Structures are given as structure tokens and as C-alpha cells.
Amino acid sequence: MHRVKSDLLSAHIGSKPSKTWRAICDGIDVLKQGLIKRIGDGATTLIWACNWIPRTGIFRPIASKVPEPPVLVSELIDHTSMTWKAELVRNCFFDFDSDVILQIPLSMRKQEDFWAWHHETNGLFTVCSAYRMLVETKKNREDYFGSCGNCSDVQRIQKEWKHLWRMKMPSKIKVFCWRLAHNSLPTGSVLKNKNLANTANCKICGAEEDTWIHSLLQCNISKCVWALMDEDLLDLLASLRFSDPKYWVSYICCNIPQADGIRILVTCWAIWYARRKAIHEGIFKSPFSIMIMINRLIEEFEFVQGIDFKEKDLYQEKSRTHNWIAPQNGLSKINTDAAIDRTGTKGVVAAVCRNDQGGFIAASAMVIPHITDPETLEAMACLEALAFAEDCGIRSFVVALDCLNVVKNIREMP
CATH class of the missing domain: 3.30.420.10 (Ribonuclease H-like superfamily/Ribonuclease H)
Structure with missing residues (x-):
């Protein structure tokens, strides 16, 4: 029998632990990696000793800018208006910390701080989210010690991928976009870099280097297909100056109207499909037949998903014409x-x-x-x-x- 004299999170494994207690302590270690304090009045949360800043990575402030910083989170809160003391926060913490702290919502009611699970939006622990956390932590450590370059803004990257996977397109086109973003499409330059081809020449037009930009935008067959598109889309494509396909795909998914983004990505997929047919099967499609295939896919999307590609941006504010629905009598x-x-x-x-x-x-x-x-x-x-x-x-x-x-x-x- 093991008696815990302190709170569970402060329990130690001891000198002669049983296998059961070892397993419990391992579970506590996992909990510590994902538990975070939700701020109520801030009276029980130590600024430098508790996890309380909701972000990816370290849940505590990195360092203080002043020699004698505040100790409790409650010292950073104006309890009259229940807002953060923005000037004090800016003076005590570096921008990396203060920007996140000021975004933490505060309750207008008297409420104590409480523990929550950071990796679920509702704050409730699940085994599935704990497993995902451990897998991501393992991968990040392997990338770090293996000197693999990786972007520090993990949340932004995850949101960008979510934009792609939530777009109303067939899975095969989403997978194509994912491969394009990772520069894994078998273009001439990719094959040559992997020693799978002697040259990087384009098999369609004979250009010296067949990159993703050339295959999808600059090759003769690609230019003919894009010439059949609306001028507004052509102007948009001409304004994109990304050499990294990940940024190109991300911009299309996140920063332009969804209907236009889907049309661009479907067109890229159709061009790639036509190139594969020409290179590997000797079947050459005319730009008009490729455009017919694109329009047919778009029509299917309109029918199945209910997207109107003739309307304006779906992300823009829609005019609300819904009638107000009355509650039950007496409410x-x-x-x-x-x-x-x-x-x-x-x-x-x-x-x-x-x-x-x-x-x-x-x-x-x-x-x-x-x-x-x-x-x-x-x-x-x-x-x-x-x-x-x-x-x-x-x-x-x-x-x-x-x-x-x-x-x-x-x-x-x-």
C-alpha cells in the first residue's frame, strides 16, 4: 500500500515501488506533460512554477525582463474590470510570452483556477489525445536531435493542413495536394535528385528542368489549359511568387476564396493526370478535353457538396436572411x-x-x-x-x- 502525503501530481516513485505504483507514476508523468492551469482569479497559480500559458511547447514563461517579477498570476490581473494589466505584462515578459498571456480569456465571474487538459478544447483528458501528444513529442525530439529543420510555429502549420483536409474535394485531389506540398510528385528534377533519372528534362516539351512549377504552370500543355481559365484566376496565379510548393498550396487553401482555390487545385490535378497519361501511356489529351474534365468535376462538386462556384468567396461575410426562430412559450x-x-x-x-x-x-x-x-x-x-x-x-x-x-x-x- 502506497500512501501519498501530498497531491497526486507531486507524488514520488519512492525507494521500493511496486510495479503498479511504477505504472501509476508513469501515468502521472504523462499527465504533467499535458495538464495546464485555466486562469480564474489567478490566486493559486504560480507564474514561474505552474503550467498556465496555453501554447505548443513550454507552458510557462521563458524568462523575466525585471529583477523582481510578480509571483502569482493574480498580480497580473485587474480584478475590477477582470482584464489583464497589459502594461505590467509587457514590462515583465518578453513578447514571446506576453502576446500569448494577453490572449488568455478571463471570466467576469469570481472563479478559482483549475486544472485542464491542454490538448482538448473542452479541457477533458482522453487517452487518444494523450497518445497523440506522446507521438508528436517523440517526433519533435527526433527531429531536434537528428538536426532536421522544422518550423517552430507548429500550430500555424497544423491549421494550414486542416484547411486542406477540410476543403470539399475528393480525397484523391487532397492527397495530390499533400504530395505537391511535400514536393514528392515525380517531376524530372525530383527523379534526378533521387537518382531515378539521368536528366531533369521535361518529357512533354523538352525543357531543361522539370520542376513542379514547370509541370503545373509553365509547360506548354499547362499554359494552354490555364489560358482557358478566367482572367482573374490567371492574374492571381501570376501574383504568387512562391518557390516552395508548401507555401504555394497553403496560400491557395487559406487566403483565397474557397471556390477559386478548389478550381485551381482541381486544374493542377487534371494537368498532372494528363501529363501522366501522355508520358506513360502515350495518350495525349487536348487542352479543351482537359478543361471539359475539370468542369465535369466542378459540376459534381456543386451537386454533391452544394458549393456554388459562381458565387463569391464562401469565407466572406454572407448576407443573413434567416428568420428568427421563436423559443417556447414563456421563454x-x-x-x-x-x-x-x-x-x-x-x-x-x-x-x-x-x-x-x-x-x-x-x-x-x-x-x-x-x-x-x-x-x-x-x-x-x-x-x-x-x-x-x-x-x-x-x-x-x-x-x-x-x-x-x-x-x-x-x-x-x-
Whole structure:
């Protein structure tokens, strides 16, 4: 029998541990790698000894800029307005730390700090997320000790890949884009670098170096296909000056209208497919037949996925023509929403309350500096709705929001 005299996270393996206790201690070590303090009033969280900064890598500040820095997180919070003391944070921490600290949302209600699992948005531990964490940690360490170059902005890279995998395209085209981003398409230059070909010449036009740019954009057959596209898309492609295919694919997935991005990527796939047919099977397709294949695929996407490629950017703000849905009799309804300003430096949350007949009761809006994560702002809008209802004395009400992930996380909370 092992008696733990302190809290579980501070338990030690001891001098003569049993196999069971060893296994428990190994599990505690895994927990320590992913547990993080969620900040309430900050009174129980030590700045330099606790994990509390939500980011990839180190969950604590790197270093202090002043000789006698604050000790508790509560010293960094203005408890009157429940906001961060931005000037104090900037003075005490380097930008690498202060930028993340100022983005941590604070509750407007009196709430103690609590532990949460960093690798799930709802803060709940799962074996699956712990396994993913260990695999990613192992890979990062191997890359570090193996001197493999890797980008430090892991979260940004993960979001870029998510943009690609969530695009409404067939899996074969997504895999093609993934291979293109990793520069693993068997172009002439790739084959020569791997000693699989004697030259890097293009098998279609005879150009000296067959790179991904040449195959998809500059080869004779590629130029003929792109010439049949809209001029706006051609101007967009001409403005992209990326030599790294990863940045090229990432820009198309994340920074241009989804319909245009899908059309560009589908066209690249069709050009590559036509090149493979010509090189390996001797079947040459005309630019018009390639364009017909592209348009047929686009029409299938429109039918199956419901994407209208003639409309404007799906990421742009859509005109909302939905009618307001009344709640049950006797209930009030609070509609919430959140947005980010054009500079990307602050967010705003708002709540509007109506009765069951649609009559206006009250409204509330709040600007939140430094926080720009959409899901975080949507969750804070829900908190604002609850506080708003309490201030107005509204007892029977429902809250409506349009962020499915926030709804799921709320329902999964114990």
C-alpha cells in the first residue's frame, strides 16, 4: 500500500515501488506533460512554477525582463474590470510570452483556477489525445536531435493542413495536394535528385528542368489549359511568387476564396493526370478535353457538396436572411455572436434578448482586446449572455449561437 502525503501530481516513485505504483507514476508523468492551469482569479497559480500559458511547447514563461517579477498570476490581473494589466505584462515578459498571456480569456465571474487538459478544447483528458501528444513529442525530439529543420510555429502549420483536409474535394485531389506540398510528385528534377533519372528534362516539351512549377504552370500543355481559365484566376496565379510548393498550396487553401482555390487545385490535378497519361501511356489529351474534365468535376462538386462556384468567396461575410426562430412559450431567447476587427488585434461579443413574441428586451456588447480566436470569442459570448441574463433578472431563457464546436464542448462538460 502506497500512501501519498501530498497531491497526486507531486507524488514520488519512492525507494521500493511496486510495479503498479511504477505504472501509476508513469501515468502521472504523462499527465504533467499535458495538464495546464485555466486562469480564474489567478490566486493559486504560480507564474514561474505552474503550467498556465496555453501554447505548443513550454507552458510557462521563458524568462523575466525585471529583477523582481510578480509571483502569482493574480498580480497580473485587474480584478475590477477582470482584464489583464497589459502594461505590467509587457514590462515583465518578453513578447514571446506576453502576446500569448494577453490572449488568455478571463471570466467576469469570481472563479478559482483549475486544472485542464491542454490538448482538448473542452479541457477533458482522453487517452487518444494523450497518445497523440506522446507521438508528436517523440517526433519533435527526433527531429531536434537528428538536426532536421522544422518550423517552430507548429500550430500555424497544423491549421494550414486542416484547411486542406477540410476543403470539399475528393480525397484523391487532397492527397495530390499533400504530395505537391511535400514536393514528392515525380517531376524530372525530383527523379534526378533521387537518382531515378539521368536528366531533369521535361518529357512533354523538352525543357531543361522539370520542376513542379514547370509541370503545373509553365509547360506548354499547362499554359494552354490555364489560358482557358478566367482572367482573374490567371492574374492571381501570376501574383504568387512562391518557390516552395508548401507555401504555394497553403496560400491557395487559406487566403483565397474557397471556390477559386478548389478550381485551381482541381486544374493542377487534371494537368498532372494528363501529363501522366501522355508520358506513360502515350495518350495525349487536348487542352479543351482537359478543361471539359475539370468542369465535369466542378459540376459534381456543386451537386454533391452544394458549393456554388459562381458565387463569391464562401469565407466572406454572407448576407443573413434567416428568420428568427421563436423559443417556447414563456421563454426568452438570447442570440449571441462574436467577431474580430479588421486589424486582427481584438474581438467583440454581443448578445440580444427577445421574448417569445420577438419583442426586444435588452442587448449587450463588449470589446475584448488581444483575443482573436473565433471559438474562444463565441464561448465568451455565451458567458456574456449568462451574465447579461442575470443582470436583467431573466430567469427562463435559452441561448442560441452558431458555433458547433462550442456547443459540443459545453454539452461534454461534466
